[in-house]
Amino acid sequence: xxxxxxxxxxxxxxxxxxxxxxxxxxxxxxxxxxxxxxxxxxxxxxxxxxxxxxxxxxxxxxxxxxxxxxxxxxxxxxxxxxx
Amino acid sequence: xxxxxxxxxxxxxxxxxxxxxxxxxxxxxxxxxxxxxxxxxxxxxxxxxxxxxxxxxxxxxxxxxxxxxxxxxxxxxxxxxxxxxxxxxxxxxxxxxxxxxxxxxxxxxxxxxxxxxxxxxxxxxxxxxxxxxxxxxxxxxxxxxxxxxxxxxxxxxxxxxxxxxxxxxxxxxxxxxxxxxxxxxxxxxxxxxxxxxxxxxxxxxxxxxxxxxxxxxxxxxxxxxxxxxxxxxx
Numbered sequence: 001x002x003x004x005x006x007x008x009x010x011x012x013x014x015x016x017x018x019x020x021x022x023x024x025x026x027x028x029x030x031x032x033x034x035x036x037x038x039x040x041x042x043x044x045x046x047x048x049x050x051x052x053x054x055x056x057x058x059x060x061x062x063x064x065x066x067x068x069x070x071x072x073x074x075x076x077x078x079x080x081x082x083x
Numbered sequence: 084x085x086x087x088x089x090x091x092x093x094x095x096x097x098x099x100x101x102x103x104x105x106x107x108x109x110x111x112x113x114x115x116x117x118x119x120x121x122x123x124x125x126x127x128x129x130x131x132x133x134x135x136x137x138x139x140x141x142x143x144x145x146x147x148x149x150x151x152x153x154x155x156x157x158x159x160x161x162x163x164x165x166x167x168x169x170x171x172x173x174x175x176x177x178x179x180x181x182x183x184x185x186x187x188x189x190x191x192x193x194x195x196x197x198x199x200x201x202x203x204x205x206x207x208x209x210x211x212x213x214x215x216x217x218x219x220x221x222x223x224x225x226x227x228x229x230x231x232x233x234x235x236x237x238x239x240x241x242x243x244x245x246x247x248x249x250x251x252x253x254x255x256x257x258x259x260x261x262x263x264x265x266x267x268x269x270x271x272x273x274x275x276x277x278x279x280x281x282x283x284x285x286x287x288x289x290x291x292x293x294x295x296x297x298x299x300x301x302x303x304x305x306x307x308x309x310x311x312x313x314x315x316x317x
Contacts, residue, residue: 009218013285017266040221044296045288047227048241049260052291056232057241058261060142061152064159068138069131071160072167076127 001027008038016046115179123171130170134163137180140262141187144272147257148191148250149198158194162187177271181264184272188254195250216286219293225300237299244294252287255280260288 001023003011008031014020015028032039051057115133122129134141138159145158166173166183173182231237245253251273258269259280266284270277 013288036222037220040224041218043224044221044300045292047300048291048295049288051227051229051232052241053260054229054232057238058143060139061156064142064156065138068160068163072163075164
């Protein structure tokens with residue numbers, strides 16, 4: 001199987017997920033080994049996703065957990081008093 | 084989370100293995116079911132422990148829609164109360180976490196619709212039928228290690244890029260690539276089929292690359308160069 005650049009781009013998300021067929025994976029890897037531009041597209045996409053997935057990118061506000069459980073507990077107790 | 088770019092690819096979210104349709108381990112589900120039975124039988128304090136592993140996920144799921152910290156926190160709180168009130172209706176067909184996430188997403192969508200005044204059909208794939216979904220084509224890429232996230236400018240750039248995506252793209256990106264949920268779980272939580280999750284994920288990922296790659300990582304410019312230019316007001 002021979003792929004052009006557009007075909008590789010269309011598969012890059014599933015390739016990152018490891019959900020392409022073995023034949024497709026081999027074809028993509030052959031293309032990436034010989035195409036500087038697609039290699040940069042793949043590397044940049046995956047690098048950006050690693051950064052997006054890092055806990056530091058989206059931090060939960062300080063005290064979030066305490067406030068969440070506090071409100072839940074208060075609701076449970078008020079439900080008791082209503083019963 | 085892995086730092087190196089190694090082929091073949093691995094799950095960037097660093098969570099569950101990227102296998103569509105992966106099921107929760109039977110033991111985990113049985114344990115979850117046992118805790119839920121005890122809660123329903125009166126040991127309600129256990130509900131705090133049940134939700135604890137998913138707190139951050141609830142916040143992020145809500146944030147992916149409303150893009151506001153205070154609202155996302157409020158939605159997460161409302162979602163756990165709704166989940167507690169509706170626990171007797173939980174059938175155990177999905178993981179508890181998926182069910183809980185779906186409650187938070189529905190609450191967030193509802194608030195987003197009210198606040199934006201826009202009617203949106205999140206279950207429709209009409210918006211997914213066209214468009215130019217091509218990446219930014221670069222000559223090379225300078226790998227950005229996760230340590231650079233200590234710089235608030237990089238974190239800000241990532242958050243701003245995500246904010247430019249439409250809500251239905253943001254939610255799949257957050258659930259899959261930030262929370263590490265499987266395609267099947269993301270589909271169950273968002274209420275769309277797995278095929279549509281994959282399409283949205285593909286487009287969201289390429290859009291992120293297109294928004295960020297030209298400024299962040301080309302070898303001749305790179306993140307350091309981008310920071311310098313930004314500081315210099317260029």
